Amino acid sequence: MHTTYDKQPSVELPPGSVVWSGAEAWSELDAAARAATTGRPAVIAIDTYPGVDLPALIAELRANLPGYDVIDVEEAAARPIEEIDALIGRNLTDDRVFGVMGHFTLDEFYDADRLAALAASVADTARPVILVGWGAALTPVTPDVLVLADLARWEIQLRQRRGATNWRTDNAGEDNLRKYKRGFFVEWRVADLHKRDLFDRIDFLLDTNTSIRNAGLITGDAFRTALANAAAAPLRVVPFFDPGVWGGQWMKDRLDLDRSAANYAWCFDCVPEENSLLLEADGRVVEIPAMDLVLSQPRELLGAKTFARFGAEFPIRFDFLDTMGGGNLSLQVHPLTDYIQTTFGMHYTQDESYYLLDADDDAVVYLGLKTGIDPDEVVAALQAATDGAHPFDAEKYVNRIPARKHDHFSIPAGTVHASGANSMVLEISATPFIFTFKLWDWGRVGIDGIPRPIHLDHGIRNIQWDRDTTWVESNLLGHVEVISEREGVREERTGLHELEFIEVRRHWFTDEVHHDSEGTVNVLNLVEGDEVEIASPTGAFAPYRIHYAETFIVPAAVGPYIIRRTAQSKSEQFATVKAYVRGTRDVDD
Incomplete structure (x- = not known):
């Protein structure tokens, strides 16, 4: 494509x-x-x-x-x-x-x-x-x-x-x-x-x-x-791309990035704390932190309920993890809410999910622990692996689950996980993104030649040992619920676990689909189809064009909006994933 x-x-x-x-x-x-x-x-x-x-x-x-x-x-x-x-x-x-x-x-x-x-x-x-x-x-x-x-x-x-x-x-x-x-x-x-x-x-x-x-x-x-x-119309922040020891080739090929780069591992496509906004007039631009929008227009951007809950912070993060032709991410776990509050002073944690934009036939996700494993044995094996001479046998202890395009894996904090090689992941998660406790990094060093930090003490305190094969299969896999279906449009609830505060809806459509921000910020990505445009049914903003894999923000103040094919669209089917904070919409979730 x-x-x-x-x-x-x-x-x-x-x-x-x-x-x-x-x-x-x-x-x-x-x-x-x-x-x-x-x-x-x-x-x-x-x-x-x-x-x-x-x-x-x-x-x-x-x-x-x-x-x-x-x-x-x-x-x-x-x-x-x-x-x-x-x-x-x-x-x-x-x-x-x-x-x-x-x-x-x-x-x-x-x-x-x-x-x-x-x-x-x-x-x-x-x-x-x-x-x-x-x-x-x-x-x-x-x-x-x-x-x-x-x-x-x-x-x-x-x-x-x-x-x-x-x-x-x-x-x-x-x-x-x-x-x-x-x-x-x-x-x-x-x-x-x-x-x-x-x-x-x-x-x-x-x-x-x-x-x-x-x-x-x-x-x-x-x-x-x-x-x-900007807080009254759809917008995109400026994405940035970064290489990594496990980075792949998908973004380089599909998003037209620097072909001379060895790889690209990350793309932060909606992390206002890190991304920029470009303000343009007559072909000239000034670059400002996207966080300026959050700080200056929090109620209009986030919505009254989301602002009341999080303050002037943007709680939803969309980013890419590219392992196509690359390697596994580190085996890791994120802190529980109580732990991140008491240890680091952060008031919410990094619950997340992996949405597969693309995947090779051998793609897998490591998710949860195998039923019947001995926690003490796992801890001893992880500790032994820190000397570099005793590799951790991840497949002995961690579930290795096949991953296919458009699969969506929920990863509530406390769940051991990693994205495997040959996947293109759209990560949909809460924003405090540096709180990753690496448990095992497959014996690698970083691209700077320095071993990447392992945080076993933090990680072991947060691993939820009861999240085994049975629990993962019951709670984290295959949870796609059809919400509504009518001619040309299907809405599904997919992805995040009930412990997580983000709701994700996927809309499949052929021509157009009607949305409403319903008083809270919406973050979306076009996960299928070449291009669409976002339009206001009342003409409140000019149509805004979106291309495949682009993440965009619809501020709470927008209200009703339409996503529709453009005159140039050649795809037969389109799909978006939309994330918002549960319990903050003006109507019942």
């Missing part, structure tokens, strides 16, 4: 919006600052997300705005990193991967007296000033222009792999997993809380995902209006 999978979907900026870049962006900031002040030097505050290349930004400001004094707020007023390390140390832990969710605020990382002194010096200066850095807005002055210099988490990770450090640390050569841990458990939590307070106040947003020299700039009004509009 030919695919036109869109790797750069965008959201339109409101009519009349302008995207400035390079020198014209700095000129626009200067003009706005001069227009906002009379009789005194102008003050611009540029508050950055941690991970922004601050030295490069400062150099660019000094080169393009030589009339301004550019002050690094971090150097002027941030607490010494040794004090911050002591403050957050308990959250970082000694573990390579896992910490404890932080609840710090950015002001805790700053010296209030030094911020006050900085404000006094700004008030006394005879020259215009630019305050720049993560926390610039904490300076007790009223800037004439407030700018948010934003950055997506995926870009931060790519920079860290190339040697970038965490905020104000000297850890360029540190293990990337530890860098990520510091961001995930502390820095990004603080940063998102801080910038959420800025959204309604910023005059401009600066995109720092590309080079600072070509950074794109839009007005705060354009940013806010674009996000409000």
